[in-house]
Amino acid sequence: MSGILAILILCIVFYQDLKQRAIHLFVFAALAIAFLAAKYLSDRPLLSIDLILNCSFVIALMIILLLYFRFRFGSWNLLDKGLGIGDLVFWLITALYLNFEWFVVWFNASIIIAMIAHFAFRKFSWYGNENKIPLAGLQAVPLIILIILNQ
Numbered sequence: 001m002s003g004i005l006a007i008l009i010l011c012i013v014f015y016q017d018l019k020q021r022a023i024h025l026f027v028f029a030a031l032a033i034a035f036l037a038a039k040y041l042s043d044r045p046l047l048s049i050d051l052i053l054n055c056s057f058v059i060a061l062m063i064i065l066l067l068y069f070r071f072r073f074g075s076w077n078l079l080d081k082g083l084g085i086g087d088l089v090f091w092l093i094t095a096l097y098l099n100f101e102w103f104v105v106w107f108n109a110s111i112i113i114a115m116i117a118h119f120a121f122r123k124f125s126w127y128g129n130e131n132k133i134p135l136a137g138l139q140a141v142p143l144i145i146l147i148i149l150n151q
Helices: 002-020 025-041 049-073 085-097 100-121 135-150
Strands: none
Touching: 002 025, 002 085, 002 135, 025 085, 049 085, 049 100, 085 100, 085 135, 100 135
């Protein structure tokens, strides 16, 4: 049941990010609760080494991105110019749910899928003409597929 709830919330993430290029805070909170409920109901520990490794992966990635932005653009302002705060929050919430191996696979595959989708969709008027990539929304789709396959 919580898997279905998580899928519905991920559909909202996808829709909101595509339409508004932003996701409401209560959607993130609902997603975190759904992921924690799914872990609890599946008898997986809520706090585990996977969560620590997933968060460490995100932190390492953020450090690399910050250094890249500093050297490339002369600014530490990654969250204003390159990455949305919602993308970071989405990664951390997803870190609650997936084990480390699946988190790394999902993360890399969904980034590739999001980039391909962005370049394919930007020609359509319904996608919007902004240069911002709705990364969390586009990453939600592979996560939905992963959840469905693991049900």
